[in-house]
Amino acid sequence: MESDASRILHELQSLRASKSDIDRRISALESQLHQINLLNDSVPNGSHHSISTIDNSHLNGHHAHYLTPEMIHRYSRHLLLPSFGVQAQSNLLKSSVLVVGAGGLGSPALLYLAACGVGRLGIVDHDVVELNNMHRQIIHTEAFIGQPKVKSAAAACRSVNSTVQIVEHHEALRTSNALGIFSKYDVIVDATDNAPSRYMISDCCVVLGKPLVSGAALGLEGQLTVYNYNGGPCYRCLFPTPPPTTACQRCADSGVLGVVPGIIGCLQALEAIKIASVVGEPLAGRMLLFDALAARIRIVKIRGRSLQCKACGENATFTQQEFQEFDYEKFTQSPLSPSPLKLNLLQADSRISSKEYHDRVVNGDAHVLVDVRPAHHFKIVSLPNSLNIPLPSLEARLHEISSALKEEEERKGVGSGSRAQLYVICRRGNDSQRAVQYLHKTGFTSARDILGGLESWAQDVDPNFPTY
Amino acid sequence: MDTMEGKMNTQKADPKPEENKVSSVKIKVLFFARARDLTSLTEMPLEVPSGSSAHDCLNDLVARFPGLEEIRECMVLALNEEYTTESTIVKEQDELAIIPPISGG
Ligand SMILES: [Zn+2]
Numbered sequence: 001m002e003s004d005a006s007r008i009l010h011e012l013q014s015l016r017a018s019k020s021d022i023d024r025r026i027s028a029l030e031s032q033l034h035q036i037n038l039l040n041d042s043v044p045n046g047s048h049h050s051i052s053t054i055d056n057s058h059l060n061g062h063h064a065h066y067l068t069p070e071m072i073h074r075y076s077r078h079l080l081l082p083s084f085g086v087q088a089q090s091n092l093l094k095s096s097v098l099v100v101g102a103g104g105l106g107s108p109a110l111l112y113l114a115a116c117g118v119g120r121l122g123i124v125d126h127d128v129v130e131l132n133n134m135h136r137q138i139i140h141t142e143a144f145i146g147q148p149k150v151k152s153a154a155a156a157c158r159s160v161n162s163t164v165q166i167v168e169h170h171e172a173l174r175t176s177n178a179l180g181i182f183s184k185y186d187v188i189v190d191a192t193d194n195a196p197s198r199y200m201i202s203d204c205c206v207v208l209g210k211p212l213v214s215g216a217a218l219g220l221e222g223q224l225t226v227y228n229y230n231g232g233p234c235y236r237c238l239f240p241t242p243p244p245t246t247a248c249q250r251c252a253d254s255g256v257l258g259v260v261p262g263i264i265g266c267l268q269a270l271e272a273i274k275i276a277s278v279v280g281e282p283l284a285g286r287m288l289l290f291d292a293l294a295a296r297i298r299i300v301k302i303r304g305r306s307l308q309c310k311a312c313g314e315n316a317t318f319t320q321q322e323f324q325e326f327d328y329e330k331f332t333q334s335p336l337s338p339s340p341l342k343l344n345l346l347q348a349d350s351r352i353s354s355k356e357y358h359d360r361v362v363n364g365d366a367h368v369l370v371d372v373r374p375a376h377h378f379k380i381v382s383l384p385n386s387l388n389i390p391l392p393s394l395e396a397r398l399h400e401i402s403s404a405l406k407e408e409e410e411r412k413g414v415g416s417g418s419r420a421q422l423y424v425i426c427r428r429g430n431d432s433q434r435a436v437q438y439l440h441k442t443g444f445t446s447a448r449d450i451l452g453g454l455e456s457w458a459q460d461v462d463p464n465f466p467t468y
Numbered sequence: 469m470d471t472m473e474g475k476m477n478t479q480k481a482d483p484k485p486e487e488n489k490v491s492s493v494k495i496k497v498l499f500f501a502r503a504r505d506l507t508s509l510t511e512m513p514l515e516v517p518s519g520s521s522a523h524d525c526l527n528d529l530v531a532r533f534p535g536l537e538e539i540r541e542c543m544v545l546a547l548n549e550e551y552t553t554e555s556t557i558v559k560e561q562d563e564l565a566i567i568p569p570i571s572g573g
Contacts, residue, residue, distance in 0.1 A: 218572030
């Protein structure tokens with residue numbers, strides 16, 4: 001039975017691989033064909049440029065626009081909208097939009113931008129698809145876990161609309177490549193997840209004069225605005241001083257309700273579509289604040305362009321070269337590609353590995369294990385017999401540790417010569433070090449932290465232990 | 469809509485705001501993003517001496533919630549849903565919003 005199942009699984013896997021390969025080839029050929037058709041269509045009407053200007057609505061007949069019969073059919077519901085119609089759709093088809101980040105915000109933004117028919121759609125991302133992305137990054141499918149997000153997102157966009165030119169930028173955005181990439185697009189969508197990227201993207205848009213559709217989401221809240229558009233402010237006008245690193249929370253640490261970035265990402269697509277098609281009133285000079293729990297959307301009028309702004313102000317001389325030399329990681333005190341913090345606060349003899357700890361448990365050594373994660377983390381998963389005392393309440397609950405140690409010594413019948421050991425664990429091994437530092441100061445001199453926390457337990461001791 | 473409702477309620481509860489004018493004004497403070505974490509509140513009433521500026525209100529708030537110092541230099545300040553500077557004088561029933569940026573996505 002088991003070998004049958006694994007044979008089927010194996011065959012499924014190889015079929016899926018060839019299927020996605022064929023899909024890729026089909027969409028590549030389709031987009032090639034599309035480009036050839038576009039060129040042929042434009043020939044009788046003169047240069048591609050003159051027929052594609054917005055100002056040809058006075059012409060009659062089917063050559064008034066360059067929509068092919070297939071386009072008319074595909075975008076008919078847009079064309080039927082009096083306030084959108086042929087003109088806005090034609091503008092859209094000629095436009096190019098770049099989405100930086102194919103994560104929670106980028107997922108719906110990319111899908112809608114591909115579906116609506118922007119001419120060229122670029123995707124920048126250097127990450128790979130992971131299982132813990134799937135609850136919010138709805139552009140990716142399980143089949144792409146472990147593969148580049150750019151690849152996965154591009155495949156999804158092509159399967160929605162094979163007539164859109166999808167450009168894959170499988171690289172991390174840096175000052176060295178940003179100008180080159182951004183300059184090829186009309187509208188930039190910031191769907192990233194960290195402060196240095198947000199400053200870098202805004203500055204690059206100022207330097208190149210590109211409108212920026214900026215969205216952000218965390219927990220149960222979202223923010224949206226359009227920067228550097230029609231004389232409006234840039235990101236630095238609003239936030240000239242970067243937030244302290246403690247204020248920069250990440251979804252990986254603080255959590256996020258999946259649909260919240262989904263909503264903001266949809267709104268980003270909407271704003272990008274409005275700018276690219278030249279309809280409506282883009283959200284410039286205003287900021288939309290979304291509160292998911294209260295079901296409330298507020299729109300706040302924000303400041304205009306700041307004359308003192310270092311990037312776009314009156315006397316600002318922020319050039320392309322200065323942009324390329326600017327150190328955004330230093331400016332914001334945080335990395336462009338956020339990776340988990342790895343503190344090293346303690347001497348080696350105040351730490352043990354998860355394997356060593358496991359050996360001591362197996363030996364039946366007298367000990368108390370304190371887990372200093374927040375209570376809602378502890379509820380997700382914990383090691384047996386661990387005592388949850390979240391780091392912020394450690395000071396107030398020291399007596400609980402004393403009595404737990406005493407109890408353990410009595411239970412294990414530890415002689416007067418030796419005592420029960422005290423170990424501290426957390427998610428990744430940072431807070432446990434902070435806790436041990438504090439415990440040492442308050443008299444628990446034998447306290448030790450478990451290196452790498454529960455993540456190392458899952459990696460080195462129990463591969464079935466859940467990670468989150 | 470929310471703002472309107474809020475104002476109407478306040479008006480009902482406090483029919484004669486003029487009486488307080490000499491001594492103090494009551495405003496509503498709205499917290500967003502990190503400011504919510506730091507205060508564990510989404511909003512709160514705040515009473516400050518008449519003639520107080522947004523800056524004075526912020527000082528008062530930081531005194532109550534010292535954690536707010538963290539975002540003091542990095543926030544959008546809005547009075548009645550419009551951008552304001554710290555020097556603006558707050559009036560009875562004003563709504564002061566403290567909006568630090570979110571970076572996540
Ligand atoms: Zn600016």
